[in-house]
Amino acid sequence: MVEACICTIGDEILIGQIVDTNSAFISRELNKLGIKVSSIVSIGDNFKEIVNTLEILTEKYPVVITTGGLGPTKDDITKNALLKLTGTDEMCIDNEQLGVIIDICSRRGIELSDLNRDQAMVPKSCTVLVNRKGTAPGMFFKTFSKNSLLFLLPGVPYEMESLMPNVSELIVSNLKTEQIIHKTIVTFGVAESLLATLLNEWESSLPPQIKLAYLPNPAIGIRLRLSVYGGDKRESVDLINRYSNELYGILGDIIYGESDDTLERVIFKMLINEGKSLSVAESCTGGKISSILTSISGSSGIFKGGAVVYSNESKIAILGLNSEIIEKYGAVSKECAEEMAIGAKRVFNTDYAISATGVAGPNGGTPEKPVGTIWIAVAGDGFVVSKKTIFAGDRERNTIRFSSEALNFLRLTLKTYISIIH
Numbered sequence: 001m002v003e004a005c006i007c008t009i010g011d012e013i014l015i016g017q018i019v020d021t022n023s024a025f026i027s028r029e030l031n032k033l034g035i036k037v038s039s040i041v042s043i044g045d046n047f048k049e050i051v052n053t054l055e056i057l058t059e060k061y062p063v064v065i066t067t068g069g070l071g072p073t074k075d076d077i078t079k080n081a082l083l084k085l086t087g088t089d090e091m092c093i094d095n096e097q098l099g100v101i102i103d104i105c106s107r108r109g110i111e112l113s114d115l116n117r118d119q120a121m122v123p124k125s126c127t128v129l130v131n132r133k134g135t136a137p138g139m140f141f142k143t144f145s146k147n148s149l150l151f152l153l154p155g156v157p158y159e160m161e162s163l164m165p166n167v168s169e170l171i172v173s174n175l176k177t178e179q180i181i182h183k184t185i186v187t188f189g190v191a192e193s194l195l196a197t198l199l200n201e202w203e204s205s206l207p208p209q210i211k212l213a214y215l216p217n218p219a220i221g222i223r224l225r226l227s228v229y230g231g232d233k234r235e236s237v238d239l240i241n242r243y244s245n246e247l248y249g250i251l252g253d254i255i256y257g258e259s260d261d262t263l264e265r266v267i268f269k270m271l272i273n274e275g276k277s278l279s280v281a282e283s284c285t286g287g288k289i290s291s292i293l294t295s296i297s298g299s300s301g302i303f304k305g306g307a308v309v310y311s312n313e314s315k316i317a318i319l320g321l322n323s324e325i326i327e328k329y330g331a332v333s334k335e336c337a338e339e340m341a342i343g344a345k346r347v348f349n350t351d352y353a354i355s356a357t358g359v360a361g362p363n364g365g366t367p368e369k370p371v372g373t374i375w376i377a378v379a380g381d382g383f384v385v386s387k388k389t390i391f392a393g394d395r396e397r398n399t400i401r402f403s404s405e406a407l408n409f410l411r412l413t414l415k416t417y418i419s420i421i422h
Helices: 021-032 047-060 078-086 095-109 113-118 158-175 192-198 202-203 234-252 263-274 288-293 314-318 325-331 334-348 393-419
Strands: 002-009 035-043 063-067 091-093 121-123 127-129 138-142 149-153 180-187 208-215 221-229 255-258 277-280 303-308 352-358 373-380 382-391
Touching: 002 021, 002 047, 002 091, 002 277, 021 063, 035 047, 047 063, 047 078, 063 202, 078 121, 078 138, 091 138, 091 158, 095 192, 113 202, 121 138, 121 263, 127 325, 138 158, 149 158, 180 234, 192 202, 192 221, 192 234, 202 234, 208 234, 221 234, 234 255, 255 263, 255 334, 263 393, 277 334, 288 393, 303 314, 303 334, 314 325, 314 334, 325 334, 325 352, 334 382, 352 393, 373 393, 382 393
Parallel strands: 002 035, 002 063, 063 149, 277 303, 277 352
Antiparallel strands: 091 121, 127 138, 138 149, 180 221, 180 255, 208 221, 352 373, 373 382
C-alpha cells in the first residue's frame, strides 16, 4: 500500500486563525487513487523547520503534498526552502504562470508589482503546475530522497483543488498503486458505545481484509465505514456488499442511508416520492431545522415555510396555541409540542409539520425539565405523534442535536405512516 503525508505550512493554521480543510480534500482524492494518507503534519513559517520537516517526510513517504507558504508576501518562504533541499540556487521565471499573473492583475485593475512577478519564479528543478485560479504556481519534484514525489500546492482551497487533477495524473504515471474500496453506512439514534455493543459479534466475524471505522458526528449521526485495501476489485466489492447487507439486518431503522446521505436529503426524497409538503414550528432550535431543510437545492417544492416561535406570545399569536396549554403544561411539554405541529400544519397548509420545543441552556432548566430536554412532534392528516429526549451538552451542541433528533423523528414517522398508507 502506497502511503502519503500531507503537510500544511503556515502560522495561520497553528494559531487557529484558519481551519485546515485542504487536508481532508487531498485525503479523499488520494484515497481514490489507492493511496493511504498515514500522516498529516502542520508546520509554521520557519525556514529551518520547513527544510528539516520536508527532508524527513520525503525520506519516509513515497508521496508528500504540501499546501500553503507560496504567496507573494515575505513570510512565504517555501520556495527558498526548496532551493536548500535540492542543493541548487537556480531560479527561473515560468512564462505560462507569469501570463496568468499579468492577466489577473489586469482584470483586477492592479499594477504588476515585483512581488506579483516573483510569484512566477520557481526552482529550475521543478515541474510547474500552472495555477489558473491564482498567482502562486504549484510545483512537483521527483526528489532527491528515494524518488519520493513531492508536491507543493497553494494554500487557498479553490486554487489547491483546481491543481489536484494534475497531481493525481503525475502520481498515477510515476507510481503503481493498489485500489481501496470503501462503503459507508449512515446511522442515527444510537450512541457510539451502544452501536459498538450491538455490532460486537458481527464485527468479530469480519475477515481480516475488511476494516471497520466508526465516524461520529452530532449533526448526521454515526457513519460506519467498511474498507478493503488491495486485492481483486470485483471480489472486494462483493465482500464489502455482503457484510454491509448484514448490517441492515442487524440495525434496521437505525440506518438511514449510505455514503454522503443526510437526514434532510432522505426526508426530502420520501416527501418528493409521495408528492407531500412540509412545514416547521420551532422554538429552542431558533430556525436551525428550517435552515437545514432549505439548504437543499429545490427545497421550495416540498418545504412551504417555518415559524420561529421563541416566546409563548408568538406561539399563541402565530400558531394559534391555546394559552391554557402553556399555563397548565408549560412550553416544554408534549401538549405544547403537539399543538405547535398542528398549528404549523394549519397555518402553512401542508401535509406534514414538525415542531420542536425545549431547553437548550445554559439557563432555564428545572429538576423536571433539565437543560437538554426537548419535545418533538409531527402532525399529519389525522394523527400527531411526539417524543421526549434529554441530551447532555452546552447550548450550541444541544441545538445541533435537537435539530438532528427532530429530523430523525420526522424520518421515522414518515416511514411508518407512508407504509401504512401503502
